[in-house]
Structure formats: structure tokens, C-alpha cells
Amino acid sequence: MVSHMKTTLNIDEHVMRELKAEAARQGTTMSVLVETALRQLLRPDPTVVDLPPLPSFHGGSERVDVADRDALYRVFDAD
Numbered sequence: 001m002v003s004h005m006k007t008t009l010n011i012d013e014h015v016m017r018e019l020k021a022e023a024a025r026q027g028t029t030m031s032v033l034v035e036t037a038l039r040q041l042l043r044p045d046p047t048v049v050d051l052p053p054l055p056s057f058h059g060g061s062e063r064v065d066v067a068d069r070d071a072l073y074r075v076f077d078a079d
Helices: 014-026 030-042 068-079
Strands: none
Touching: 014 030
16 A cells, blocks of 8 residues: 655755756656655665675786787687
8 A cells, every 4th residue: 555645845946946857857746756865865775795805816828919919810710
């Protein structure tokens, strides 16, 4: 069940003009934009999880200078 409450807010004139313009641009209502903004503001901060460092690998030395196009073609054709 969805419940809505009607309320009165005092909003700065400049902010209200921007809100109306943004609602028109998005093809939605000012109420939807305000509710979305309030939900984002009131949403709890995501929990930060410390992750282990990513593994690193040594793949050996480079086989070719990537700036040398002809050398690249030779390596790719050899495989």
C-alpha cells in the first residue's frame, strides 16, 4: 500500500524555478523530483568494506615495443 502525505514547504524562489524547469525537462512532476532528492539525502551511507589487495603478477618481459607497428604485426603473425 502506497501512502502519500500532502505538506507545505517554503522553497527559495530561484530553487523553485530550477525545480520546475528540471521537472519539465525530465517530463516528471516536481513532487517526484523532491521526493527522489529527499530519499537520496535520507538514505544511510553505504558501509565501506575493506577489501584485500588485488594480486599482482609478473608476466615476464615485453615481447615487443608497442609503438613499433611492424614489430607488433610480426609477433601476432608468429603465433
